[in-house]
Amino acid sequence: MSLDLSYRSEQEELARSVDGLCRRCGTGAGFTDSDPLPEQYWRGLAELGVLGLGTAAGGGGALEIAACMEQLGAHGAPGPLVGTFTAGALLDPSEMEPISGGRQLASVGQPPLLPWAAQAGVFVEIDSSEAWLSRPVSAPEPVDTTAGEPWGRTELERLRPLGDATTAVALGQTAAAAYLAGAAQNLVEIASQYAKDRVQFNRPIATFQAISHPLASCSVAVSASRILARAAACALDNRDPDAPAAAARARLSATASATAAAYQAHQTFGAIGFTIEGPVAHVSLRIRQLSLQPVPQASARAHVLESLGI
Amino acid sequence: MEFDWTEEDLSYRSELRDFLAEELPGRWEGATAVLGSADNAEYSRRFAGLLAEKGWLTPHWPTEWGGTGATPWMLAVLGEELWSRGEPRGPQYMNVNWIGPSIMAHGTPEQCQRYLPPIAAGDVIWCQGFSEPEAGTDLASLRTRAVLDGDDYVVNGSKIWTSYGDIADHCYLLVRTDAQAERHLGISVLLMAMDSPGLVVRPIPGMVGEHSFTELFLTDVRIPVANRLGPENEGWSVVREALSFERVGAPRWARAAHVLDETVRDAMEQGRSIDPVTVEAVGVAKTACEAARMLCYRVIDERARDLPPSPHANVARVAMVQAERLVADACAALQGNEIMRYGSDSDLQMRKSLAAGVAAGTYEVQLNLVSRRHLRLPKN
Ligand SMILES: Cc1cc2nc3c(=O)[nH]c(=O)nc-3n(C[C@H](O)[C@H](O)[C@H](O)COP(=O)(O)OP(=O)(O)OC[C@H]3O[C@@H](n4cnc5c(N)ncnc54)[C@H](O)[C@@H]3O)c2cc1C
Numbered sequence: 001m002s003l004d005l006s007y008r009s010e011q012e013e014l015a016r017s018v019d020g021l022c023r024r025c026g027t028g029a030g031f032t033d034s035d036p037l038p039e040q041y042w043r044g045l046a047e048l049g050v051l052g053l054g055t056a057a058g059g060g061g062a063l064e065i066a067a068c069m070e071q072l073g074a075h076g077a078p079g080p081l082v083g084t085f086t087a088g089a090l091l092d093p094s095e096m097e098p099i100s101g102g103r104q105l106a107s108v109g110q111p112p113l114l115p116w117a118a119q120a121g122v123f124v125e126i127d128s129s130e131a132w133l134s135r136p137v138s139a140p141e142p143v144d145t146t147a148g149e150p151w152g153r154t155e156l157e158r159l160r161p162l163g164d165a166t167t168a169v170a171l172g173q174t175a176a177a178a179y180l181a182g183a184a185q186n187l188v189e190i191a192s193q194y195a196k197d198r199v200q201f202n203r204p205i206a207t208f209q210a211i212s213h214p215l216a217s218c219s220v221a222v223s224a225s226r227i228l229a230r231a232a233a234c235a236l237d238n239r240d241p242d243a244p245a246a247a248a249r250a251r252l253s254a255t256a257s258a259t260a261a262a263y264q265a266h267q268t269f270g271a272i273g274f275t276i277e278g279p280v281a282h283v284s285l286r287i288r289q290l291s292l293q294p295v296p297q298a299s300a301r302a303h304v305l306e307s308l309g310i
Numbered sequence: 311m312e313f314d315w316t317e318e319d320l321s322y323r324s325e326l327r328d329f330l331a332e333e334l335p336g337r338w339e340g341a342t343a344v345l346g347s348a349d350n351a352e353y354s355r356r357f358a359g360l361l362a363e364k365g366w367l368t369p370h371w372p373t374e375w376g377g378t379g380a381t382p383w384m385l386a387v388l389g390e391e392l393w394s395r396g397e398p399r400g401p402q403y404m405n406v407n408w409i410g411p412s413i414m415a416h417g418t419p420e421q422c423q424r425y426l427p428p429i430a431a432g433d434v435i436w437c438q439g440f441s442e443p444e445a446g447t448d449l450a451s452l453r454t455r456a457v458l459d460g461d462d463y464v465v466n467g468s469k470i471w472t473s474y475g476d477i478a479d480h481c482y483l484l485v486r487t488d489a490q491a492e493r494h495l496g497i498s499v500l501l502m503a504m505d506s507p508g509l510v511v512r513p514i515p516g517m518v519g520e521h522s523f524t525e526l527f528l529t530d531v532r533i534p535v536a537n538r539l540g541p542e543n544e545g546w547s548v549v550r551e552a553l554s555f556e557r558v559g560a561p562r563w564a565r566a567a568h569v570l571d572e573t574v575r576d577a578m579e580q581g582r583s584i585d586p587v588t589v590e591a592v593g594v595a596k597t598a599c600e601a602a603r604m605l606c607y608r609v610i611d612e613r614a615r616d617l618p619p620s621p622h623a624n625v626a627r628v629a630m631v632q633a634e635r636l637v638a639d640a641c642a643a644l645q646g647n648e649i650m651r652y653g654s655d656s657d658l659q660m661r662k663s664l665a666a667g668v669a670a671g672t673y674e675v676q677l678n679l680v681s682r683r684h685l686r687l688p689k690n
Binding site: 109110113143144145146148151199200201208210211259262263266267270271273274275276277281284285288291292301302 | 441444446447448451470471514515516517518523585587635639642646647648651652653657660664665667668669672673674677678
């Protein structure tokens with residue numbers, strides 16, 4: 001057997017460009033701005049070709065998406081990222097072109113509460129197996145969310161069936177898993193660094209095992225999540241029949257490890273972790289938000305059970 | 311410990327519920343608004359005033375200070391009913407739970423006369439000036455310095471994470487009065503007016519509600535010696551005692567249990583299908599709330615019987631943090647995307663659950679205390 005889940009050099013290079021873009025566009029600690037989607041950033045992603053990854057026109061596949069999403073997660077970067085990649089696996093090239101170009105946002109989800117609905121130009125209704133190109137029956141009622149994303153509430157009218165959504169959902173799950181794993185990895189890293197720097201009782205708090213052990217255990221969980229996300233991406237790229245289950249496993253693992261990492265980062269940073277401008281708050285809120293969408297945990301579990309014949 | 315409420319407790323709870331049903335119809339919108347924000351301050355003053363008129367704000371206080379000499383159980387009932395509805399008293403729960411009692415225990419007759427009646431009337435907001443940038447968990451390393459000059463202390467330094475600092479009238483302030491002494495022995499408590507010249511309050515935007523924190527900068531702030539609570543340099547034991555009141559004084563489990571119940575009810579009403587894993591998460595969270603409730607009751611029982619503070623308070627506090635987190639996770643599983651509506655009960659519960667292990671004594675420190683005092687394990 002061989003197990004090579006490291007990214008190839010092109011993928012790493014793309015991920016580095018994404019990292020650079022996030023550094024340029026985010027404020028010091030990341031995307032803590034009140035602007036839910038800084039234009040320069042979203043346009044930058046389009047120019048790097050990130051928003052078109054996984055489509056025929058854009059090239060690249062699930063592994064490229066995963067590599068970029070790990071970076072985006074590490075920065076707690078905003079935007080309808082999962083929706084964009086999911087849409088890319090469903091829409092026609094002409095429908096996808098303005099989305100990949102960063103000129104239009106895709107809202108992919110289940111009505112009535114829809115991601116980014118307040119700003120979206122394309123709506124895709126999706127459940128765990130089917131999807132439809134849709135349009136809102138009325139202007140979405142704006143809903144501000146936990147992580148400050150402009151969602152909206154509206155019913156959708158289905159315009160055109162987009163067929164079987166299994167692969168698209170699996171791609172979305174994999175993308176979400178990679179983002180969550182990247183976010184969690186970053187939280188564990190910055191919390192570990194902070195624990196070395198922060199002194200209480202005349203010693204770095206990292207010397208208290210009450211701090212170091214939970215961080216170590218988060219780190220173990222996050223390592224597993226990153227590998228599972230890459231494995232799911234490989235399975236998707238190889239059209240492996242196990243891909244949907246692999247994606248579901250990755251998603252479940254990443255949700256659990258990212259939620260745990262967020263709790264632990266908050267513990268480690270103490271009160272600073274709750275400041276809007278601090279390094280933890282915006283990432284931990286985005287982890288919460290992403291861990292619930294677009295397909296709920298329950299259907300991911302169902303996929304895993306199905307793959308076991310249960 | 312008897313697991314039963316007296317007739318008196320029961321009728322108090324039912325009267326209180328009737329009152330709250332009228333005063334806070336439906337889901338009090340303040341419950342989801344930001345605890346400690348200026349918006350709530352006005353409301354909480356009015357609300358606390360109403361409670362005071364009914365003799366419910368400080369029922370456990372002695373009659374000479376506006377109480378009715380009620381048992382700590384009555385205070386517990388009050389705390390549960392109010393916390394479950396999002397704590398409409400706002401910051402004034404601290405006055406009633408520990409600031410007032412601490413002044414009663416250590417204050418001069420003049421201090422009691424001056425500070426207690428406004429607390430009992432529900433018309434004053436206090437903040438807690440403990441933490442400093444370098445003194446968080448290690449509170450005894452605090453450096454804000456108070457130097458005697460005639461009848462005043464001249465105070466220099468800074469405080470951080472002061473909740474309600476921007477709306478408070480007074481601050482229960484910890485300062486260092488003897489820089490040479492062993493660190494626990496050089497600390498005093500000063501009762502500072504928040505309009506003191508030389509004090510600058512800066513808000514720190516927080517994720518558990520905008521402007522829920524502030525930073526206090528003190529430059530040559532003069533605080534009369536007459537405002538020192540307790541003997542000079544004995545502030546550490548004064549404050550330790552005060553905080554032992556606080557550990558279970560804020561029944562956060564009650565809020566968590568209420569949010570869980572409401573969220574389950576919502577899901578049922580909307581006919582949402584609930585998968586078995588979520589059902590289990592709800593059950594586990596509910597159990598954790600009940601466990602926290604019982605462990606808090608054990609502490610209240612000790613207090614009702616005038617027993618000294620015990621490690622049971624630390625056990626209860628740990629159980630509350632666990633319950634808050636389990637509820638937040640269960641609500642997320644139950645509600646899916648709907649939890650993410652900013653300001654919804656479950657969104658706020660999620661934010662509070664993140665802070666539960668840090669505010670009012672960190673989870674790790676509570677575990678240290680449980681290990682040492684409850685399990686009698688050696689230190690290091
Ligand atoms: C919502 C909120 C409201 C607050 N309101 C107020 C207020 O009104 N007034 C006020 O004075 N303060 C307030 N605080 C501050 C609070 O008291 C401090 O956050 C708390 O004391 C921890 O200090 P710190 O944040 O500096 O963390 P640190 O002390 O830096 O601790 C960081 C981490 O190290 C751990 N750690 C430290 N020492 C040990 C040890 N010996 N063993 C094991 N682990 C250890 C801690 O448990 C924590 O997990 C508030 C905080 C929050 C979150």
